[in-house]
Amino acid sequence: MNTSRKATIDDVARMAGVSIKTVSRVTNREPNVRESTREKVEAAIAKLNYRPNISARSLASLRSHFIVLVYDDPSPYENPSGGYILRLQQGALRACGTANYELLIHPGRARKRDLAAELQSLIERARPEGMILAAPLSNMPSIVDAIASTGTPLVQLSPGKDSANRYSVSTNDREISAEMTRYLASLGHQRIAFIAGHRSHKAVGNRLLGYQDGLRDSGLNFSERLVFAGDNSLASGEAGADKLLNRKRRPTAIFAANDDMAAGVIRVAARMGIEVPGQLSVAGCDDISVASHIFPSLTTIRQPLAAMAERAALVLIEESGASSPLRGSEIFPASLKIRESTGPAPE
Amino acid sequence: MNTSRKATIDDVARMAGVSIKTVSRVTNREPNVRESTREKVEAAIAKLNYRPNISARSLASLRSHFIVLVYDDPSPYENPSGGYILRLQQGALRACGTANYELLIHPGRARKRDLAAELQSLIERARPEGMILAAPLSNMPSIVDAIASTGTPLVQLSPGKDSANRYSVSTNDREISAEMTRYLASLGHQRIAFIAGHRSHKAVGNRLLGYQDGLRDSGLNFSERLVFAGDNSLASGEAGADKLLNRKRRPTAIFAANDDMAAGVIRVAARMGIEVPGQLSVAGCDDISVASHIFPSLTTIRQPLAAMAERAALVLIEESGASSPLRGSEIFPASLKIRESTGPAPE
DNA sequence: GTCAATGGTGACAGCGCTGTCATCTTGGCG
DNA sequence: CGCCAAGATGACAGCGCTGTCACCATTGAC
Incomplete structure (x- = not known):
């Protein structure tokens, strides 16, 4: 015009x-x-x-009208399936949109020594009104403390310790993993294996606990031999499947702590000629796009990631200006997503 | 501290x-x-x-030190595989990082009537120094014109008409699709089908032309009957496969204009008990994460998306301040990514 | 009818930086 | 040794907005 x-x-x-x-x-x-x-x-x-004009407003009011979403920059060899982050972005953007805020995305490399300094620098230059920290960054004390020390309101997207002076939005990892395990047991599976995720990812750790809960609830014994320690990557899922499926009494179900690893299991099963779900049930967790694109499509756990991020952004926007530091926690329940990869245990 | x-x-x-x-x-x-x-x-x-302080600097200099990446917000039922956008983001962020710029991401809904107005409003409020427009938004004249009318420098991530007063960064869709087709022909395939993408996506349209070129180069005849009009979605890939694979003389290779549709083909083949690549070769395009996660992993075309976005951002950053409007175009060549889903034609 | 209390409005001083222009140095050269 | 151009630096006025505080206009209570 x-x-x-x-x-x-x-x-x-x-x-x-x-x-x-x-x-x-x-x-x-x-x-x-x-x-x-x-x-x-x-x-x-x-x-x-x-x-x-946003700049003028920020300058005059010391309120920048934008928040930052920080997440671990997925290195190409680790987890290229972006569904996770994209859904977080969508949720946060939804909240920003209605409140007329802008969202700055900031992928940091968790491996980088000075990510904490980098974030501090970002904060000082741009003065965001708040930050959303996605897992696994949200589990790293050095990062969290660095942000907290600047006084910037912070919401962690991961299970928070109630004691801490933080706000956290998370999902019921443990309970839903137990539910998935019970679901597999209810299909008649007796030997349910578990491929665990990377240690640093707390939510993923909770899934192992949930798996154990579920076994107990179903009257099944937990065995270390049915647990493989993966690292969240497709390759580690394949490695785990290789090991578990070559045992003499192989499991009839494998529950992986994330979808990438579950996809690895499916790949190995296909290569070995093991029918899924006829001879082997496979379950994942996260419901990333891969889950529905493979054959058989993956039974998995769907976390309300977008809703969680939206809530996180909303908390920041609403509380912005409040003098007291943010604290509290919210749980958004996940749900089972039953698809093609799970079925009754073989005879 | x-x-x-x-x-x-x-x-x-x-x-x-x-x-x-x-x-x-x-x-x-x-x-x-x-x-x-x-x-x-x-x-x-x-x-x-x-x-x-960024705000003060922007206010005083009329240079905001940030650029915006706009893309079509992938609705959940259309294309949830975020590899595309994530790689664009990574590239743009790389350029921003070294130049000390910030990147604002802005998913717009192409379907929304007033996306053009929304972008204009964003421009007026925040005064970005430039915008990167990803396909298919970059093919929509209403959007492009709206941005151009504000005088904001713009780089389109899609094939540009040389005539236009624009800067475009794109890939050699047509040539590389021809190459993929020739590759399939070189494996002995005579009946190579093609699943086309959505009309509005120009780059995807070029792939159909490339497919035709490749057939011609290989001495094969083009037949409308071997082309299915998909819409970029997994479901349309499945529909295409259903139709093509139930023909009396079924194709021995299917080349889909994107990976989602190729994944759909693989799913249908698995369900029908057709071996890939033994009885059917499948090729996709884009190399999204799904491609390497499925079994068999997908032969596909890898576009240097991150490099393209990085270049786009760099152009904006470097030219920012220049008075003459941005114009020109660059081609970043894509490459074949041969994986497990293609092989010699059956006897 | 007077006086507070409140609602509604504006004047003005910055927020922290950059652009402009004036001023002061310096070094090269006749 | 003096002169001038180019190099180096600083004073100052905004950029467009919000926070503070002062002020005027109502209103209701007595």
């Missing part, structure tokens, strides 16, 4: 016949503006197509 | 015994600063751990 200069608050004020402060009050929904005045101002805003 | 007030340019100037303008010169790498002065200032910057 117009390539000319953008309207400023002065233009609006002049047109509406009020002071710029009153315009500011209207755009910020502050109280104490007479209805008729508000309407005049809003008309001028509409006519001029005025948008407050 | 310090929870106290952040250092400002005044603090640095005072400590270094120079004016704030000189500090500004140093942080912006402007010429005409004596070496010894520069060192004094840098020492002060280091000691105070000073970082220029």
